[in-house]
Amino acid sequence: MTRPPPPAPDKAPPAAPRARRRDKELQARRRDLLAAARKLLRKGGAQAVTMRAVADLVGVSTTVVYALFPDKAALIAQAVDDDLKRFSRHLQQALAQASGARDALRQVARAYAAFGVAHPQAYRLMFMEARPASPVEDSSIEFGNPSEDAYALARTLADGLLREAGGPPPAQADIDTTAQLVWEALHGVTSLRITLGDDPWFARLPLEQHIDRMVDIFAAGVQGRSR
Secondary structure, three states: OOOOOOOOOOOOOOHHHHHHHHHHHHHHHHHHHHHHHHHHHHHHOHHHOOHHHHHHHHOOOHHHHHHHOOOHHHHHHHHHHHHHHHHHHHHHHHHOOOOOHHHHHHHHHHHHHHHHHHOHHHHHHHHHOOOOOOOHHHOOOOOOOOOOOHHHHHHHHHHHHHHHOOOOOOOHHHHHHHHHHHHHHHHHHHHHHHHHOOOOOOOOOOHHHHHHHHHHHHHHHHHHHHO
C-alpha cells in the first residue's frame, strides 16, 4: 500500500502569528511617535508638534503618522495620556487612605499638589500647556473612570462633600461646578509653587499646611452654602 506523500512545508507563517507580529510592530511604532510628540511638546509646546515634525523625528513618512493618529490634536492628547493616568492613579492611592468626604478632599488635594511640585515637567504638559481640543474618543483614557479620568475623581469628591452637608441629593450642575472650583483652586496653588518656587516677596505656609487651610475654607464654604 502506497503511503500518502508528506504535507508540503508551509511557505508562510499562519495568519494569526503574522497578525500578532504586525500588531506588536504597530504598537512599537505608536510608542515611538508618542515619545517624539512628547519631546517636541517639552521643547516648543503644542506649536512645535506637527505630523511632519513627528514623522521626521522618528524617521517615517507622514502617512505612517496619519495611519495611527487622525490629526495633530489626537496625537498630542495621547502623548499626554500616560502622564494623566499616572497622575490619576496617584490620586486614587491617596483617596484610599481617607475617611469621610472632607478628609477625602484633603488627602487628594495634598497628593495633587505634591505630584505637581515633584513632577513639574509632567504637570506643565498636562495642565499648563495650551493644546488643541480633541474629542473624548481620541484619548486612550476611559472617560468617567476615576482611576484614569482625574475630572471624574473631582466630581466624586464634590458629590461626597455636598452630600455630607445634608439636605436633598445635589444637582448634577452643582456637582460639576464644585468639582471645577476644587480643581481651579488646586491648580492655582500648584502652578504658583511650580512657577514661583520660594518667592522672597511673600511668606507662605509649607505646602501641606497651605493645602489643609485651603481645604478647610473651601469645604466649610461649600457645605455651609448647601445647608
